[in-house]
Amino acid sequence: MSASTSTVRWGRAVAEARTNIALVKYWGKRDAALNLPAAGSLSLTLDGLVTRTEVRFDGKLNEDRLVLNGKAETGKPVTRISQVLDLIAALAGGRERPRAQVESTNSFPTAAGLASSASAFAALALAGSGAAGLQLPPPALSVLARRGSGSAARSVLGGVVLMNRGTAADGLDSHAEELLSIDEARAWGLRMVVAVTSEGPKETLSTDGMNRTQETSPYYAAWIKSVDGDLAAARQAVLARDLPRLGELTEQSCLSMHASALAARPAVVYFRGVTIEGHRAVQQLRKAGTPVWFTCDAGPHIKALTDAAHADAVAAALGALPGVLSSRVCLPGAPAQLIESGSGAAA
Numbered sequence: 573m574s575a576s577t578s579t580v581r582w583g584r585a586v587a588e589a590r591t592n593i594a595l596v597k598y599w600g601k602r603d604a605a606l607n608l609p610a611a612g613s614l615s616l617t618l619d620g621l622v623t624r625t626e627v628r629f630d631g632k633l634n635e636d637r638l639v640l641n642g643k644a645e646t647g648k649p650v651t652r653i654s655q656v657l658d659l660i661a662a663l664a665g666g667r668e669r670p671r672a673q674v675e676s677t678n679s680f681p682t683a684a685g686l687a688s689s690a691s692a693f694a695a696l697a698l699a700g701s702g703a704a705g706l707q708l709p710p711p712a713l714s715v716l717a718r719r720g721s722g723s724a725a726r727s728v729l730g731g732v733v734l735m736n737r738g739t740a741a742d743g744l745d746s747h748a749e750e751l752l753s754i755d756e757a758r759a760w761g762l763r764m765v766v767a768v769t770s771e772g773p774k775e776t777l778s779t780d781g782m783n784r785t786q787e788t789s790p791y792y793a794a795w796i797k798s799v800d801g802d803l804a805a806a807r808q809a810v811l812a813r814d815l816p817r818l819g820e821l822t823e824q825s826c827l828s829m830h831a832s833a834l835a836a837r838p839a840v841v842y843f844r845g846v847t848i849e850g851h852r853a854v855q856q857l858r859k860a861g862t863p864v865w866f867t868c869d870a871g872p873h874i875k876a877l878t879d880a881a882h883a884d885a886v887a888a889a890l891g892a893l894p895g896v897l898s899s900r901v902c903l904p905g906a907p908a909q910l911i912e913s914g915s916g917a918a919a
């Protein structure tokens with residue numbers, strides 16, 4: 573695909589993407605510059621936790637602008653967005669691009685600490701490429717979103733999503749694919765309960781925690797070595813609709829990832845007391861016969877994989893823990909969607 577700068581139609585587009593929770597975690601990179609994961613991962617895209625992003629290329633602007641939930645941002649967040657827009661310009665064949673106005677809002681309160689780079693960069697990749705007149709197929713869109721954030725590569729797709737590690741040096745085979753569509757995942761009855769804890773935003777950003785684990789943890793190599801087997805088993809469990817097996821692998825993957833992070837020097841600790849209580853509550857529910865498995869990410873919030881028949885009871889049990897502010901049941905979510913596209917302020 574190539575075109576001279578003058579033939580690129582720089583316009584505007586709006587896209588939406590949902591966040592996702594990894595069942596088999598991504599924690600480590602094989603190439604930092606291209607943001608290539610050291611191993612594959614598996615996730616569930618979630619309904620209801622949506623980022624909506626508008627990109628408008630505008631020849632009158634002299635710098636990229638980012639407005640996040642109504643607040644103008646500066647510094648690193650803008651730089652990360654500019655880098656993805658530069659990649660889009662290269663794909664569109666434009667040697668130079670107009671600067672862009674990017675406006676992004678989350679459907680969920682940012683204060684809840686669930687604001688996610690996954691939904692943000694998936695929505696940006698789709699809105700930005702749409703505004704540059706590109707119609708990228710899902711694998712190319714996923715590669716683009718991955719350059720913004722590894723987990724964003726998965727939010728391009730809906731339902732149950734498999735992220736391929738890839739082997740190519742240029743990373744073009746490192747993209748996500750849909751393992752179960754949203755309809756298949758819903759028909760199976762998968763649910764994710766998300767319990768937001770009262771502790772504030774995460775102290776160590778995922779990229780930093782991941783890097784420190786990779787550089788200093790004596791358990792990092794063992795963690796990465798374990799992922800391929802877990803991923804293959806989780807894929808089989810999904811295809812066989814075997815929730816207990818998938819749940820077991822989900823909990824193991826989360827705890828192995830955190831074990832590698834805990835052993836970093838200095839330690840990368842995302843758990844708070846309430847996170848551990850959440851893990852214990854999930855174990856007790858399971859002992860009493862509820863199909864539910866614990867997971868958590870680069871923050872203290874508690875997430876639990878369960879099924880449609882038990883989701884409300886799990887949400888109530890986690891919601892009743894001291895230190896949990898709120899809990900909600902999430903259904904499997906849809907792929908990223910282009911909402912509008914058209915000509916905007918021209919270059």
Ligand code: DP6
Nearest residue numbers: 594597598721722723778779869870
């Ligand atoms: C714990 O995708 O945020 O949520 O690629 O550096 O932006 P970068 O990392 P990011 O890491 C996500 C880490 C995780 C596990 C997961 O989502 O797989």
